[in-house]
Amino acid sequence: MNLQEYVKLHENKKHGNYLLPIKLYQMKVPDYFTDINIHWHEELEIVLITRGKCTFHIDLKPYTVTEGDFLILNPYVLHSCSQYKQEEYEADTFVLNLSMLDTNHDSCSIKFINSIADNKVIFPFVIRPDTPGYSLLKEYFLKSKNAYAGKQKGFELELKAYLYLFLHTLFTNIPVETPDPVNVDDVVTDKIKIILRYIKDNYTEQLTVKDMAEQLNFSEYHFMRFFKKYLGVTCIEYINNYRLDIAAKKLCMTNHSIMEVALETGFNNISYFNKLFKEKFKLTPKEFRVSVTTNIN
Structure with a gap:
């Protein structure tokens, strides 16, 4: 598929704005919907299941996740979500354009941020509480959430700091995969x-x-x-x-x-x-x- 076709397939929904391209979503199911149709977008998506159990389909494969589990969805990954046997569930989700963490092509961008944006590395889709580094991941995610929700003076710096720490914890604790170029x-x-x-x-x-x-x-x-x-x-x-x-x-x-x-x-x-x-x-x-x-x- 060429670049033009990929651009046409982008999810139309805008997450955040030009100055702060990140959005926090808090889902409660089945309040007004029971599932999220299969889709993809160019942003990184980080999901924390805060209550209950549900099923994500990621790159066409099912993953049952429960309270406390993280999902790390790289840009361009097909994904959908549905109830697990009619169970209720809640989740907090950050959807962010990695441009907000880009630092003008320094080593941080080249080695880490761009490698995620270009899908040169892929983290495990599901990270469970017994995974090494999990407690730090949860700490930084919740602090990012509080900074975003509180929007106190300087919250943008605080938010970016915790997101960097979250990604640092992923890279230093979680095994990454290098995708097969022909799949x-x-x-x-x-x-x-x-x-x-x-x-x-x-x-x-x-x-x-x-x-x-x-x-x-x-x-x-x-x-x-x-x-x-x-x-x-x-x-x-x-x-x-x-x-x-x-x-x-x-x-x-x-x-x-x-x-x-x-x-x-x-x-x-x-x-x-x-x-x-x-x-x-x-x-x-x-x-x-x-x-x-x-x-x-």
Whole structure:
């Protein structure tokens, strides 16, 4: 896959801003969603599970994580998250562009920061409490979180200091891998990124198996087997889930009618939309909107 295709596949969501390209997210599931669809972005993502248990799929492989576990997700890594057997879970997540730690090509940048940004080194995706250096990782993560949340004078310096210490602890305690430059899994990953981008760009339209298969030069039969094998769900299930997540956001953030939301997210049958929505969120669209509005107020 060439650079232009990679740029087109970037997650659109902006994490932080130009001056401080980092964002802290605090997830509570299943408050308003039960899973995060498979995606990738150019930022480094650091996740700490603070309660419960969930399943991450990282580069198409499942990892069950529980309270206290860290996840280290390099830039460009495909990942998704879902509940584990309907269990509730909570997590704190930093998503940061490594440019905020770049120091104009000194040895720190060249040996460490750029090696992560360019995927020349990969840390274990999951770091558990019995891993050497874990206590320091957790200490620096929590101090980074407090600095970010408190935003006291000079917090930017404090935040960067603790992030550097976090990465120093990773490099000095955790074995790293050097990716194989020729990897069959990369071919599969590239094809998945192509089809996920196609769905993202066209979810409001009628999507057919034939059209999606053509994006990969597959037969319809091979495409359906490929999608199910590597994403764990059928393409129809994935598309419906993607559309429902966007519909839920529209119900929260707009005053569009339920019919309008359904049509805007690719559902031409309101009864079918209501049925799928209730199956996923355990509430009708109307009940969901009332629930969210009540909690905000």
